[in-house]
Amino acid sequence: MFLEALRPNVYVDAIGQISLEDLSNRGIKGVIVDLDNTLTEWNKDQIPPEIEGWLRVVREQGFGLCLVSNNAKTRVARVAECLDIPFVYKAGKPRRRAFRQAMDLLGTEPGSTAVVGDQIFTDVFGGNRLGLYTILVVPISRHEFIGTRMMRQLEWLVLRHLFPKT
């Protein structure tokens, strides 16, 4: 069924709830992370301390990190440079190209790569298309791009179908 292509492997309330032990047990070596509403509020540069802390632990445990965002170069580069991690901008998610580029940067394969993001139709669908391990997080803010806000309504319907109890 088409909706299954939208189902994340894991759905968490906050990025800090992602089990790194679980990722490691699954053979994950690289983590592709979305930017807006996953690491920062939409179009803001500031990363909340708890998320920054999580990113630090991810790196300390030896995972590679790559930022993949549909946003513009200056915006994505600024955050990526602060974090000192590689990035792909104007990614065109859910297209597969940017995920492949990120895996090249990470030196990983679909089976050893996870993707973390707040949107079903871009992050999860795009990752699932390539067979990555997909992790959906609840967006950190309700403030977002108008186009995204419209997609959220559809997303809500999909989430209600995929996760009837939530």
Ligand SMILES: [Mg+2]
């Ligand atoms: Mg996002």
